Amino acid sequence: MPHLRLSFDLRRPSFxxxxxxxxAETVLDICSWADRLGFDLTYFGEHHGAADGYLPSPLVASGVAAGRTSRMKFRPILLTPFYHPIRLAEDLAIADLMSGGRMSPVFAAGYVHSEFEMYGVGRSERRARVIEAVEVCRKAWTGEPFEFRGETVRVTPRPAQRPGPPIIMAGAAEAPARRAAHLGDGFDPAEPQFWDWYRDECLKLGNDPGPWVPRGPTFLHVTHDPDAAWAEVGPNLMHAGNTYAKWIAESGHGTSNWYPPINSVxxxxxxxxxxxVTPEQCIAIADELGADGHLIFRPLFGGTDPERAWASLRLFESEVLPHIEVTEA
Incomplete structure (x- = not known):
């Protein structure tokens, strides 16, 4: 049965x-619970200056959550152009070292105009800054001196993983998908169709990453009464989806995305x-995904009330999990 994963962003709309x-406290409690049940990975997203408090520091969150867990891995999604590459290499090395080698960061280029203005970074610099960050991290994690912008520098201590944490590339277009085959240790695209470009480029390089691994719904919530649950959490989901839709529309990032504007629950x-879904429907979703699939829970999506999030997770634990075999990383 599928891999079980979590995703958090700490959004809190006004309502x-x-x-x-x-x-924040609930995030840590859920991570501890999930670690015990066999979840193998947690994502933390990143955005800046959002009115709803969207998490701006996924690496910090990953490090704190790692302290509440013992086996689950963490995948902070880093808007790489906003980081000084030496500091990024240092922070990732320490997070990996202190978590016992459980970091696999996603290097993303970003797309929200206001964030680039906030950091004083031009959008035209995205590609160069991402490439530099990858190259600097790889050199830094050797622990040996190297040249950086005309100076000899050294980053210590080294991360736990050798030669370093796997760098997963993000992408939402053909060019970054193909570039990921040359730069990264993996690819985590915004949409499944981008995987074909990535795989095609990997094959040219003599490496086959395999077909796209299926994932579950964007948001999954287990309940005995879906109608009542929609009334309770629907406004939160609308807020989350429409925030993404607004950012994407303003960025001109493309018309194909998971978050078209929504007018009603x-x-x-x-x-x-x-x-x-009901527990029985959730079991069916897990069965359809199969052993390689990813069943991703976003229990607090859009600022969903912690009690409602826990009700769903506890129901998953008691009435779904006994009927599926979890694939562990």
Missing amino acids: ASATSAQL DELRAGGAYQL
Whole structure:
């Protein structure tokens, strides 16, 4: 049966019932619970200056969560152009060292205009900054001196993983998908169709990463009463989806995305990307994904109330998990 994964972003819209501190505490409690149950990976997203408090420091969050777990790995999604590459290499090395080698960062280029303005970085610099960050991290993690912008520098201590944490590339277009084959140790695209370009380029280099691994719904919530659950968490899901839709539209990032603008909860429900399901339906989803698939839970998506998030997770634990065999990394 599929790999079980988590994803968090700490968003808290104005109508959310929980405080940011309560959401943060719940994230750590859920990570501890999931680690015990066999979840193998947690994502932390990154955005800056968002009115709803979207997490700006995924690497810090990953490090703190690692302290509450013992085996689960962490995949902070880093908007790489906003980081000084030497400091990024140092921070990732320490996070990996202190977590016992459980970091696999995603290097993303970013797309939200206001964030580039906030950091004083031109969008035209994205490609060069991502490439530099990858190259610097690889050199830094050897522990040996190397040249950086005309100076000899050295980064110590080394990360736990050797030669270093795997660098996973992000991408939402053909060019970064193909570039990922040359730069990264893996690829985590925004949409599955980009995998074909990545795999095609990998094959040219003599490496076959295999076919796209299927993933579950964008949002999955287990409940005995889907209608009531939609009424409870639907506004949170609309907020999360429409925030992404707004950012993508403003960026001119492309028309194909997981987050088209949504005008009502009924419209969101009809779209199918968000699934509020019974335990039996959840088992069917897991069966369809198979052993290689990824079943990703975003229990606090859009600032969902922690009690409702926990009700779903506990139901998954008691009435779904006993009927599926979890694939561990």
